[in-house]
Amino acid sequence: MAEFIPVPPFDLVVFGATGDLSLRKLFPSLLHRFLDGQIPAQSRIIGVARSEMDTRAFRQMVHEAHLKFAPKDHIDEAKCAEFLKHVEYVRVDATAPASEWGALKEALANGKGNVRIFYLSTAPSLFVTIAQRLAETELATPTSRIVLEKPIGRDLASSRAINDGVGAVFDEQRTFRIDHYLGKETVQNLLVLRFANMLIEPIWSRATIDHVQITVAEELGVESRADYYDKSGALRDMVQNHMLQLLCLVALESPNSMDADAIRTEKLKVLSALRRIGPADVASKTVRGQYKAGLVNGAKAPAYAEEVGKASRTETFVAIKAEVDNWRWAGVPFYLRTGKRMGSRRSEIVVQFKDTPVPIFGAGAGAPNKLVLRLQPDEGVRLWLNMKEPGPGGLRVKTAPLDLSFAEEFNVRYPDAYERLLMDVVRGNLSLFMRRDEVDAAWTWADALLAAWDESGSEPHLYPAGSNGPTQSALMMDRDGRAWWDPE
Ligand code: BG6
Numbered sequence: 001m002a003e004f005i006p007v008p009p010f011d012l013v014v015f016g017a018t019g020d021l022s023l024r025k026l027f028p029s030l031l032h033r034f035l036d037g038q039i040p041a042q043s044r045i046i047g048v049a050r051s052e053m054d055t056r057a058f059r060q061m062v063h064e065a066h067l068k069f070a071p072k073d074h075i076d077e078a079k080c081a082e083f084l085k086h087v088e089y090v091r092v093d094a095t096a097p098a099s100e101w102g103a104l105k106e107a108l109a110n111g112k113g114n115v116r117i118f119y120l121s122t123a124p125s126l127f128v129t130i131a132q133r134l135a136e137t138e139l140a141t142p143t144s145r146i147v148l149e150k151p152i153g154r155d156l157a158s159s160r161a162i163n164d165g166v167g168a169v170f171d172e173q174r175t176f177r178i179d180h181y182l183g184k185e186t187v188q189n190l191l192v193l194r195f196a197n198m199l200i201e202p203i204w205s206r207a208t209i210d211h212v213q214i215t216v217a218e219e220l221g222v223e224s225r226a227d228y229y230d231k232s233g234a235l236r237d238m239v240q241n242h243m244l245q246l247l248c249l250v251a252l253e254s255p256n257s258m259d260a261d262a263i264r265t266e267k268l269k270v271l272s273a274l275r276r277i278g279p280a281d282v283a284s285k286t287v288r289g290q291y292k293a294g295l296v297n298g299a300k301a302p303a304y305a306e307e308v309g310k311a312s313r314t315e316t317f318v319a320i321k322a323e324v325d326n327w328r329w330a331g332v333p334f335y336l337r338t339g340k341r342m343g344s345r346r347s348e349i350v351v352q353f354k355d356t357p358v359p360i361f362g363a364g365a366g367a368p369n370k371l372v373l374r375l376q377p378d379e380g381v382r383l384w385l386n387m388k389e390p391g392p393g394g395l396r397v398k399t400a401p402l403d404l405s406f407a408e409e410f411n412v413r414y415p416d417a418y419e420r421l422l423m424d425v426v427r428g429n430l431s432l433f434m435r436r437d438e439v440d441a442a443w444t445w446a447d448a449l450l451a452a453w454d455e456s457g458s459e460p461h462l463y464p465a466g467s468n469g470p471t472q473s474a475l476m477m478d479r480d481g482r483a484w485w486d487p488e
Helices: 020-035 055-069 077-084 102-108 124-136 156-167 185-195 223-251 260-273 279-285 304-308 417-427 436-456 471-479
Strands: 010-015 044-049 087-091 115-120 145-148 175-178 209-217 286-292 294-296 299-301 317-322 334-339 346-353 370-376 380-388 397-403 461-464
Touching: 010 020, 010 102, 010 417, 020 044, 020 055, 020 077, 020 417, 044 102, 055 077, 055 087, 087 102, 115 124, 115 417, 124 145, 124 156, 145 156, 156 436, 175 417, 175 436, 185 223, 185 370, 185 380, 209 223, 223 260, 223 304, 223 317, 223 334, 223 346, 223 436, 260 436, 279 286, 279 317, 279 436, 279 471, 286 304, 286 436, 286 471, 317 471, 334 471, 461 471
Parallel strands: 010 044, 010 115, 044 087, 115 145, 145 175, 209 334, 286 461
Antiparallel strands: 209 346, 286 317, 294 299, 317 334, 346 370, 370 380, 380 397
16 A cells, blocks of 8 residues: 655645646646545645636536546546545736736635645746746745746746746745656656665666667657747757756766755756767767658658648757766766657666676677666566576577566556656655756756757758657667667
8 A cells, every 4th residue: 555745735826727738737646646645635726827717617627638638547526526626717817917816816815824836837938927926916925836847948048037037036945847757756766776776886887887778759749739849849848858857867976865955966967067069979979850741550640840830940859879977977878869759659768788798608698788767658677687598408598677667566556747746846845856057057058959950050850750760860879889779
């Protein structure tokens, strides 16, 4: 039976409540935590958006979204109705003057000491305005917290402007910059695996590791987000945040505690040691791709250009050879790869060890060890080892995975990343949220690459929807005598 760390009663205000993220992720996550008995009775969840709607219609919307996005969850209707009693809706135009925010003030009156949280699930261009209005209306109290969804800006300058503007109202200890990849079970398991096992640490370095691969492949295209995505591209949308955060957790030194700043300081050191990629390295260390029409799981998928309705140079795929210039990792490349409309939805981290120094079982017997941490779809950890194939007839070496996932043994469901993160905000635990200096460091690295791409006039290579990306990505590995781990 799972145990839950209790959370205090809270008032959670979700800006952008009728948006995709809120309906697809935030409200379903809250519902799950409610079903697990973790939401205290006097808590309130207040959806805020511009649409003209009442609480009843909004509750209906949340309910329908749940049925649509989580059709396999057989949620007890009566319990769902109980959850929806915690949910209210308030219409606010975030750009309107403070004098028009009365309805939200009213809804938040009688907070009875609840932890107050503002979740900004809106375009980042609204972050500063909303923070200012919260100050002007005095809705932002000295203890209330703010949650910022990514992307925080589109480069270092815009990200700094947002952090300055929001920081004028909410100090760093009350600012929760969310990167939902940090809420995924396997990602947290990576820290436990590395720092709760004496066995792992001595082999976790250039002495034994050949390289690391991080793949985040999606089947989805840009869906309804063409406007945002076309201005952003895979580097800004996935690499600057999610993928660099994963890289950090693989590469960081042992923090001396699980204290938020101890972990974040170690991540910052990794980001600061990331080698910049300049124009001269673009061709050898990066691949940009864009999907053309193809078949994804047997279904026809249109080209990106068709989805955004224009010819575009935006990348929907990127592969990068990243390098961390410190003593532990010098000479160990971190290959990052992410793309939309790929053959299957698969996110994993592969730590590939070196080959044995002497092949006493014969050349080509077995394969170098691999630790594969799968984030999705079926979360799990597998260590690929070489063993003797049992039975008579000679000594044959066989490579087999040691399954280190205990989901079945513990009989638990894997919670969505947002569940854990939302509860951490209520608890005030910043460990899994990005500190401002981390965001700056990640943008500094990404900005250099974006400038290098611009300067070299790099065009995306087209790849068919439903494939593993452009062939140039396989070639990049091939040049290094390596290959992507793409199990059938
Ligand atoms: C978001 C990106 O942050 O992450 C999306 O903006 C992407 O483009 C999504 O689809 C992927 O998240 P997950 O959890 O489905 O891998």
